[in-house]
Amino acid sequence: MTTSTPTAKNLVWHQATVCRQDREALRGHGSAILWFTGLSGSGKSTLANGVNGELHRRGVAGYVLDGDNVRHGLCQDLGFTDADRVENIRRIGEVAKLFLDAGVITLTAFVSPFQGDRDRARALVAPGDFVEIYCAADLATCEQRDPKGLYAKARSGQIKHFTGLDSPYEPPQNPELVVQTGTGTLEEAVAHVLTALEQRQLIPSGPA
Numbered sequence: 675m676t677t678s679t680p681t682a683k684n685l686v687w688h689q690a691t692v693c694r695q696d697r698e699a700l701r702g703h704g705s706a707i708l709w710f711t712g713l714s715g716s717g718k719s720t721l722a723n724g725v726n727g728e729l730h731r732r733g734v735a736g737y738v739l740d741g742d743n744v745r746h747g748l749c750q751d752l753g754f755t756d757a758d759r760v761e762n763i764r765r766i767g768e769v770a771k772l773f774l775d776a777g778v779i780t781l782t783a784f785v786s787p788f789q790g791d792r793d794r795a796r797a798l799v800a801p802g803d804f805v806e807i808y809c810a811a812d813l814a815t816c817e818q819r820d821p822k823g824l825y826a827k828a829r830s831g832q833i834k835h836f837t838g839l840d841s842p843y844e845p846p847q848n849p850e851l852v853v854q855t856g857t858g859t860l861e862e863a864v865a866h867v868l869t870a871l872e873q874r875q876l877i878p879s880g881p882a
Contacts, residue, residue, distance in 0.1 A: 744769075745762075
């Protein structure tokens with residue numbers, strides 16, 4: 675695993691001429707980090723992309739950071755041990771912070787199983803900028819769905835350190851939003867998230 679210990683010295687933060695508020699004003703909406711967490715198969719990526727699609731339709735700039743996608747590049751050197759998961763989420767938190775500063779609504783879809791890791795990602799930004807969204811679907815439902823065949827592989831021993839089976843998942847203690855992805859429809863879940871964003875005045879209200 676790549677160490678996260680800082681090694682560079684003599685660094686000075688360079689203040690940009692154009693700030694986040696300028697970019698938000700140009701776009702006509704706010705920015706935030708929407709952190710979707712839940713078991714594999716709980717619908718995180720599906721919901722994040724569904725919300726982002728509706729944001730795009732409304733002219734709102736959004737970007738989805740998907741767990742599998744970032745492991746093809748940014749985090750391709752990491753495995754799935756507890757230590758690697760910690761580093762994976764640390765990197766994503768830093769990337770999401772950059773997107774936030776760019777004035778983009780950033781949707782992260784990661785199992786992110788440990789509360790401490792999610793809390794550290796939250797601590798990178800100001801209060802109100804981090805919206806933790808718990809995709810609530812129980813293990814039985816997720817395993818029944820098994821869209822990627824991962825639970826079957828984990829049960830057969832082909833995958834080790836699989837969250838929910840031989841690696842723990844810590845549900846959010848006080849998430850900003852709980853979405854019942856195990857029972858409701860995708861349309862209901864997307865509407866739930868969009869309503870929360872409207873109430874926070876991050877995006878304009880949609881059509882009645």
